[in-house]
Structure formats: structure tokens, C-alpha cells
Amino acid sequence: MKPKVLLDKVGFWRATAVTGAALMLSIAPMTVSAVNIPTEVTDLGKDTYKKYCSPCHGEEGKGDGPLARSMLPKPRDFTRGAYKFRTTPSGSLPTDEDIYRTVSYGVPNSTMIPWDILTEEQRASVIPVLKSFSEAFEVRKPDAPVTVGLPLRPTERAIEEGKKIYEEKLECWKCHGVEGRGDGPSAAEQEDDFGFPIKPFDFTTGKFKGGNSAQDVYLRFTTGLNGTPMPSFAKELTDEQRWCLTYYVMSLVKPEGTKK
Amino acid sequence: MKKFGIGLCLSAMLFTSVAWAAEQPLKKETPPDLYEGTPDWYRATYKDNVGLREGSGPFKDYFKPQMLDMYWQPNRHYEPMKNLDHSIFIEKERRDLCVTCHEEATPGVVSDWRSSGHKNPKSSPYLSARTAEIEKRTNRILNEVHCFDCHADTKTKQIRMPTGEVCGECHRPQFDDFLREREMGRPNHIQSWEANTIVPWYAEAARRGYLYGQHGCDLCHSGAEKCDVCHTRHKFSAAEGRQPEACITCHMGPDHPDAESYGESKHGVIYHKEEEHFDFTRPLSEVRPGKDYRTPTCQFCHMYEKHGRFIHNPVMKGIWRMGTVPPKNLEYTSSLKDYPYGIKIIADKIDIYSEENVAKRSYWLEVCAKCHSDRFADTYLKSLDEFMFQAHTLADRAQKIVEDLIADGYLYPSAADRDPYPLSDGIEKQLSPEFLGEPIYNAFKTLKGKFPVVGPILGVYGMFLQQQDNPSNIENMYNRLWFWYKLQGYKGTAHVQQDVSWWWGQAPMMMEFTKIQSEAARLRREGRIEKASLTK
Numbered sequence: 001m002k003p004k005v006l007l008d009k010v011g012f013w014r015a016t017a018v019t020g021a022a023l024m025l026s027i028a029p030m031t032v033s034a035v036n037i038p039t040e041v042t043d044l045g046k047d048t049y050k051k052y053c054s055p056c057h058g059e060e061g062k063g064d065g066p067l068a069r070s071m072l073p074k075p076r077d078f079t080r081g082a083y084k085f086r087t088t089p090s091g092s093l094p095t096d097e098d099i100y101r102t103v104s105y106g107v108p109n110s111t112m113i114p115w116d117i118l119t120e121e122q123r124a125s126v127i128p129v130l131k132s133f134s135e136a137f138e139v140r141k142p143d144a145p146v147t148v149g150l151p152l153r154p155t156e157r158a159i160e161e162g163k164k165i166y167e168e169k170l171e172c173w174k175c176h177g178v179e180g181r182g183d184g185p186s187a188a189e190q191e192d193d194f195g196f197p198i199k200p201f202d203f204t205t206g207k208f209k210g211g212n213s214a215q216d217v218y219l220r221f222t223t224g225l226n227g228t229p230m231p232s233f234a235k236e237l238t239d240e241q242r243w244c245l246t247y248y249v250m251s252l253v254k255p256e257g258t259k260k
Numbered sequence: 261m262k263k264f265g266i267g268l269c270l271s272a273m274l275f276t277s278v279a280w281a282a283e284q285p286l287k288k289e290t291p292p293d294l295y296e297g298t299p300d301w302y303r304a305t306y307k308d309n310v311g312l313r314e315g316s317g318p319f320k321d322y323f324k325p326q327m328l329d330m331y332w333q334p335n336r337h338y339e340p341m342k343n344l345d346h347s348i349f350i351e352k353e354r355r356d357l358c359v360t361c362h363e364e365a366t367p368g369v370v371s372d373w374r375s376s377g378h379k380n381p382k383s384s385p386y387l388s389a390r391t392a393e394i395e396k397r398t399n400r401i402l403n404e405v406h407c408f409d410c411h412a413d414t415k416t417k418q419i420r421m422p423t424g425e426v427c428g429e430c431h432r433p434q435f436d437d438f439l440r441e442r443e444m445g446r447p448n449h450i451q452s453w454e455a456n457t458i459v460p461w462y463a464e465a466a467r468r469g470y471l472y473g474q475h476g477c478d479l480c481h482s483g484a485e486k487c488d489v490c491h492t493r494h495k496f497s498a499a500e501g502r503q504p505e506a507c508i509t510c511h512m513g514p515d516h517p518d519a520e521s522y523g524e525s526k527h528g529v530i531y532h533k534e535e536e537h538f539d540f541t542r543p544l545s546e547v548r549p550g551k552d553y554r555t556p557t558c559q560f561c562h563m564y565e566k567h568g569r570f571i572h573n574p575v576m577k578g579i580w581r582m583g584t585v586p587p588k589n590l591e592y593t594s595s596l597k598d599y600p601y602g603i604k605i606i607a608d609k610i611d612i613y614s615e616e617n618v619a620k621r622s623y624w625l626e627v628c629a630k631c632h633s634d635r636f637a638d639t640y641l642k643s644l645d646e647f648m649f650q651a652h653t654l655a656d657r658a659q660k661i662v663e664d665l666i667a668d669g670y671l672y673p674s675a676a677d678r679d680p681y682p683l684s685d686g687i688e689k690q691l692s693p694e695f696l697g698e699p700i701y702n703a704f705k706t707l708k709g710k711f712p713v714v715g716p717i718l719g720v721y722g723m724f725l726q727q728q729d730n731p732s733n734i735e736n737m738y739n740r741l742w743f744w745y746k747l748q749g750y751k752g753t754a755h756v757q758q759d760v761s762w763w764w765g766q767a768p769m770m771m772e773f774t775k776i777q778s779e780a781a782r783l784r785r786e787g788r789i790e791k792a793s794l795t796k
Contacts (some may be wrong), residue, residue: 052344055344106360117349
């Protein structure tokens with residue numbers, strides 16, 4: 001299955017109820033949007049970007065809008081074409097649908113709200129504007145989205161396998177902490193490609209930046225987060241291992257109120 | 261102990277202490293208006309929004325406001341942010357997005373709100389009862405008071421900076437109590453912005469390039485329209501407003517050392533030693549002296565109105581007020597006998613023994629009687645009166661020395677040879693005999709401010725603006741005597757802090773007095789020598 005546009009509101013528990021590929025496939029069509037994304041910059045796109053995006057991302061997409069200076073994390077600088085949340089392989093540009101999804105879903109734990117307050121047409125219209133800020137889109141095309149293998153069920157054994165990967169094979173805890181709080185020994189040293197300190201994700205919050213479904217989390221391990229120290233594990237881990245790791249980090253989510 | 265001074269202020273927080281007020285029948289249905297009953301010119305210069313284009317008050321054309329004034333005096337000066345147009349969020353009433361973004365953009369704000377009574381207005385039986393009253397009064401169901409409710413101006417579709425009027429939509433009894441400060445006249449909180457900008461030296465300093473030097477003035481005087489002066493945003497806690505610390509950021513320093521005098525008094529020391537035993541969640545009207553509070557707080561004394569009732573403003577019982585206005589009950593030798601010199605916008609002398617003030621004194625005794633015998637408390641307060649009479653007498657003698665020096669032509673540099681009184685041109689142009697009285701107005705008109713102004717209250721300009729040779733050394737000395745040391749002695753005595761009373765008050769007052777005497781003698785001697793040399 002190729003995840004295309006992923007307006008995926010399917011949460012973890014719903015995902016964990018998935019018992020097999022057949023059922024998964026039956027959910028997938030719900031996530032596909034029929035939004036028409038323009039290929040050229042339009043007046044609507046320019047206006048929408050100027051009014052709603054440029055205050056943070058800057059008029060030229062450098063991530064230096066007037067509101068940016070006090071923000072942490074900093075708004076994305078679009079000029080490098082480095083997009084975190086993609087369905088495409090590590091280092092690739094995102095698809096239009098990937099960008100549309102981030103605009104619509106927002107980025108939890110940041111000031112990037114879900115811009116569903118705008119019409120679908122408005123949201124789609126800013127995509128060529130964002131792409132116009134980076135030469136990368138002129139010289140390259142996004143690679144084809146990665147293939148999502150058949151998901152496992154989140155059994156105890158799968159989670160246990162994920163834990164081993166987290167703790168021993170990849171040593172994820174060095175950044176993300178033993179309990180997944182984003183407080184590992186190397187956490188403070190992390191920087192993104194733009195030179196800003198970047199906090200490893202705190203899994204206990206449950207607000208996964210690229211989306212809360214198992215497939216969303218799986219995709220982060222598969223594609224990596226461009227522009228950040230978080231690499232892709234498409235090569236190091238088998239498809240199955242990535243699902244195990246997915247379920248393990250999702251098991252680290254602490255219900256609201258029990259957090260320290 | 262008494263006086264105007266340490267005070268909690270403003271209305272607004274959640275469910276205040278003034279339980280009795282909530283039982284009063286609804287007085288009015290008109291929207292809350294902080295400027296209710298004020299004349300048109302007043303509203304036009306203090307309330308009507310001009311953004312940052314012009315100042316406020318009668319001298320508004322002589323200065324532009326400081327940038328921060330949009331937050332301090334929002335009705336007049338607030339401008340919605342230009343960087344990000346929030347109208348779409350208001351039009352679509354997307355309450356969820358306020359929190360989603362601001363949880364990250366300004367997490368402290370959201371965290372405060374989450375722990376406030378606004379987020380959970382029915383989280384305790386007490387809050388539920390107060391919320392039920394508000395629901396009844398406003399005909400709304402209040403399960404959550406949200407960012408949107410206070411910050412969204414649904415008419416203009418812009419973000420607004422809430423004033424007490426916004427708070428008053430729900431907290432009407434507290435708002436109405438606060439509004440009553442106007443009955444007492446200045447000094448009070450509700451007219452604090454007026455007090456800040458109506459004085460001619462504010463505008464004069466601004467046009468001489470000192471506008472931002474007055475940052476400190478603006479910060480304290482921003483208590484006119486805003487409730488978060490005492491109930492800090494975004495918790496807006498009633499309990500916080502009941503703590504003495506709520507008052508001290510403003511009520512300190514050389515002209516009203518309330519924090520210092522209360523804080524180091526036995527009252528204050530016991531509070532600090534035993535503060536964990538104080539139950540500030542209790543409304544003032546339900547505080548059990550000795551159990552909930554072992555000593556009084558600023559709020560407990562100053563917000564006690566009378567007969568067991570508390571009011572949501574701290575000025576109603578004030579007799580000596582800030583301590584600057586001379587009492588009627590003395591024979592003056594200086595021009596203070598003519599105070600306030602026919603000026604209509606300054607309060608008359610205080611009659612300490614007027615029917616109203618005798619009644620107020622009995623209300624003070626009601627408070628003191630929680631812990632002190634009537635005789636002890638009465639004796640203490642009478643001693644305060646005596647201290648004040650003696651202090652005003654000393655000030656009168658000092659003023660006489662300065663005035664005689666001026667009358668005899670020995671002031672140096674003379675008024676003719678120095679900068680005029682602040683903003684004299686503006687005073688002549690913007691004010692009229694109606695405000696200033698005929699004689700004072702005419703003095704400005706004919707002499708163009710080239711005359712000395714000494715003593716309460718217009719002579720205080722030297723504390724706020726020093727110009728070319730104006731005021732002179734001896735005038736500065738006198739300012740320190742009556743505006744600093746007299747007031748410090750007053751607060752030290754009123755708040756039972758012996759060291760403040762003596763070493764910050766009486767002792768320097770006397771030292772300054774003898775300095776004034778010798779400075780006057782020196783000026784006279786030099787003047788005589790100069791005259792003699794000229795006649796040779």
C-alpha cells in the first residue's frame with residue numbers, strides 16, 4: 001500500500017484494533033483526500049501565505065517572520081526543502097500530499113496549529129508557494145513514497161521486541177530517554193540542520209508530531225525526519241522490526257494526569 | 261492603624277471576598293463602564309481609543325504615549341497586533357486553536373489558565389456557588405471561561421486587551437465596588453492613570469525627551485482599568501489578591517513605604533513568620549481573626565468598610581489618605597492657610613474631625629477591636645493624628661521660610677531667570693479658570709509660569725522634573741521634607757514601624773528643616789552682600 005494523502009485521524013487504539021492487512025486496507029481509503037493541489041503559484045496562494053503563514057515563516061519562507069524570534073521550536077525554514085513529515089524516503093523532497101497533510105494536521109507540541117480553519121482550497125494553494133522558496137523543487141522531484149509493509153499486531157511479543165531494539169540495538173534511549181521522555185543523556189546536545197537545539201521527542205505526551213496512528217509512527221522510522229538528527233531506519237531495521245519499534249514507543253504514552 | 265495606602269485593588273478576579281456585595285440586588289443592567297458618570301471631555305481624553313497616536317488627559321496633544329501604554333491603559337491605547345491577523349479565529353470561534361497554539365507560544369499563560377477558576381469554575385463547592393450567582397446574573401451557563409470569552413472582540417473581530425469592564429460583565433459586584441473609588445476622589449486606583457497624565461510635568465518631561473524615563477510612573481499608575489494589577493493573569497486568583505504581597509510592587513518606596521512599614525512591623529513580622537497558617541482562600545468577610553489570620557493584612561484593614569462588611573476597594577475608609585493634603589484643623593503661618601488656592605481640581609483640606617471622618621475612625625476601631633482594646637486602638641490612632649498635626653506644622657514652618665525668602669527677593673536663581681513651571685504654555689491653553697480658579701489661571705496667563713510654586717501639591721513637580729535651575733536647592737529640600745520624610749513618618753507611624761517612623765520620618769524631617777533654615781540664611785546673606793556691593 002502506498003500512503004498518499006493522509007488526513008489520518010485514526011488513533012492508536014483504533015490502530016491497535018487492526019487485526020490484519022485486509023482490515024487495514026479497508027481503512028485506508030478513508031484517509032485519501034480528493035483535494036486538487038495547484039502546480040503553479042496562484043494569487044490565492046500568495047494571499048493565504050502572506051496572511052496566515054508569513055507571520056511565522058517569513059515573507060520569503062526563511063522561517064524568520066516577525067513572530068519567529070520568540071518561538072521554540074523555530075518555524076520551518078523552507079529554503080532548504082527539508083521537510084520532516086513525509087511519506088518519501090530519507091533525504092527526499094516531500095510529496096504535495098505530504099505538505100498538505102502537515103498544513104492540515106499541524107505539528108503538535110509546536111505553534112503550528114492544524115490549519116483546518118482555512119478552506120481546503122486555501123490550504124492547497126499555499127503548497128506551490130512553499131515549494132517556490134526552495135530551489136530543490138526546481139532541480140529534483142520527490143522520490144516515490146515508501147512502501148508500507150503489512151502491519152503487525154501490537155502483541156506483547158511485538159512490543160517486547162520493540163523494547164529490545166529501543167534499548168539495545170539502536171539505543172534510542174540515548175536521546176529519547178529510558179522511559180521515552182526525551183531526556184536521554186545526549187538529549188541536550190542535539191541540533192537540527194539549521195543550528196537550533198532540538199529536543200528529542202517525548203513519547204509519553206502521546207502527541208506524535210507526524211500523527212498518532214501506528215502507520216504515522218512507522219513512517220517516521222522508515223523515512224526519518226529530514227533536517228533533524230532523527231535518521232531513517234529503513235536499512236537498519238526490517239519492516240517487521242519497524243512495526244515492533246512503533247508499538248513499543250506507542251506503549252510509552254502515559255495517560256494524561258499520570259505524567260510526572 | 262489607618263491610612264490610605266497599602267491596598268488591594270481592582271475588581272475582577274474570580275469570586276472575590278466581598279460576599280456581602282453579591283447579596284445586593286442587581287443595581288443596574290447597563291454594561292460595566294469604568295468611566296460612568298464622568299464628563300464628556302473626560303471620556304474623550306481617557307477612554308476613547310486613539311491607539312498610540314496621542315496621549316491622554318487634558319495635555320494629550322503634548323505627548324505621545326509610551327508604547328507599553330497600550331497594555332496599561334487599554335481602552336485608550338490598545339492596538340491589536342499587526343503581525344498576525346487573528347480575525348479568522350474569532351469569526352469562526354475556533355476556541356480550540358487558541359489553546360493549541362498558545363500552549364506552545366506562551367505556555368505559562370495556558371498553564372495559569374488551566375489552574376484557574378476560569379478553567380474549572382465549578383471545581384469546589386465555594387466556586388460553584390459563586391459561579392451559580394454569576395450564571396444567574398448573566399443568564400449564561402459557565403462550565404469554562406475561555407480565552408475567547410475575554411480576549412475576542414466579536415464586534416471588531418479583533419483581539420482585545422481586557423479591561424475591568426470585561427471582567428465586570430461577570431464580576432459585577434466587585435466591579436461596582438471598585439467604581440465607588442471615584443466617590444473618594446484621588447488618590448485612588450481607578451483614577452490612577454488620570455493622576456499620572458494630568459500633571460503638567462508628565463507632558464513636559466515627554467517633550468524634553470524624558471518620556472521613557474517615566475516608565476516607573478506608568479507601571480504603578482496602570483491600575484485604573486486593569487484587574488490583573490492585584491490578581492495576576494492568567495490565574496486571577498482571589499486568594500492571591502488577599503495576600504499583602506499583591507500590594508507591595510507599587511506600595512513601597514520614599515513617598516509611601518507601605519511594604520517596608522507593614523513588612524517590618526509586628527503585624528508584618530508575624531505574618532511572615534506564620535504565613536503558612538494564613539488561609540487566603542477564605543473571603544475577607546469570613547476570616548476569623550486569630551484563627552485564619554493572626555495579624556491583619558493590608559486587605560483586611562483597608563478593605564473593611566464598616567459594620568462587618570468588606571468592600572472590593574481599599575480607599576473608602578481613608579482619612580489622612582496619602583498624607584499630602586493639609587488638615588483643616590491647624591493654624592497655618594505659610595500660604596497653606598489658603599490651600600488649595602482656589603484650584604478646583606484639587607481636593608480641599610481635610611477636616612480630621614468631620615462627621616464623615618469621625619465615623620470612618622469608628623470603622624477603623626471596629627477593625628482594630630478584632631485584637632486590640634477600643635481604648636488602646638483609639639489612643640494609637642489619636643497618636644497618629646497628633647504625629648500628623650505636628651508633621652504638617654513643621655512643614656508649614658518650612659514652607660513659610662521658603663515663601664518669605666521668595667517674597668523678600670532672595671530666591672536664587674530667581675524664578676525670572678530659570679525655566680518656567682512645567683508646561684506653563686499648555687496649562688494656559690488647555691485649562692481654564694473653571695479648573696484652576698481665576699487667580700492661578702491669571703498667574704499662568706500673565707507670568708507664563710515664571711513664578712515659584714512651593715509645597716502641596718503642585719510644588720511636587722520638582723520630584724518628577726528637574727529643569728534649568730528649577731527648582732532651586734532650597735525648594736528641593738522642602739520637597740523632600742513634605743513629600744518624602746513627612747510621608748515616611750506617616751506610614752511608619754500608621755503601620756506601627758518605629759524605625760520608619762523615626763529614622764525615615766521624624767529625624768530626617770527635622771534635619772531637612774534645619775538645612776532649609778541655614779540655606780535660607782545663606783541665601784539672604786549672599787543677597788545682602790550682593791546688594792551692598794552693587795550700591796557701593
